[in-house]
């Protein structure tokens with residue numbers, strides 16, 4: 001009995017693993033038909049942060065490489081984002097990232113009535129303050145993103161460049177606000 005029982009069990013297990021594999025494959029194929037909406041791919045720079053404060057070409061290039069995929073209205077989609085669930089995952093981050101901060105519509109930021117910030121400059125300043133925090137703590141770009149996008153991972157020199165830029169940008173905003181307040 002025991003001698004015939006063992007191979008049957010093993011066979012049953014193989015059959016089970018095989019059917020599990022086929023179902024997973026079918027599920028994988030089916031989800032490919034559900035492509036997420038793409039970021040709207042608007043390249044206009046009319047309300048870009050560079051229209052609000054000075055952004056050197058080097059800093060702009062760095063922001064575009066490391067941050068604009070999730071913090072602007074256009075994203076460079078590598079081919080593998082056409083594969084689900086990778087595309088869903090990225091789209092989710094883009095929507096959330098843009099909600100928090102959009103470098104490309106920085107000039108269009110509006111303060112909420114009765115909100116925490118009284119002036120647009122104060123709100124913009126707050127966003128930039130968060131950039132400093134994120135960069136200092138290595139929270140941005142999202143680590144899950146830099147695993148694949150190696151070129152988005154910030155070197156110490158790039159971090160330094162961003163931090164220096166943010167400080168000067170915030171000083172510019174403060175000067176602007178002071179002029180606006182002056183009688």
Ligand code: HEC
Nearest residue numbers: 066067069070093096097100101130131134140141142145
């Ligand atoms: C892969 C997408 C992605 C990339 C690339 C990315 N971010 Fe983000 N970012 C997000 C998401 C998602 C959030 C909101 C959730 C969170 O805070 O983790 C966010 C939030 C932020 C916030 C707001 C935090 C807050 O508390 O409101 C700042 C500031 C920020 N990111 C800066 C940056 C900077 C600077 C870069 C480039 C150096 C960058 N991000 C690159 C996805 C991204």
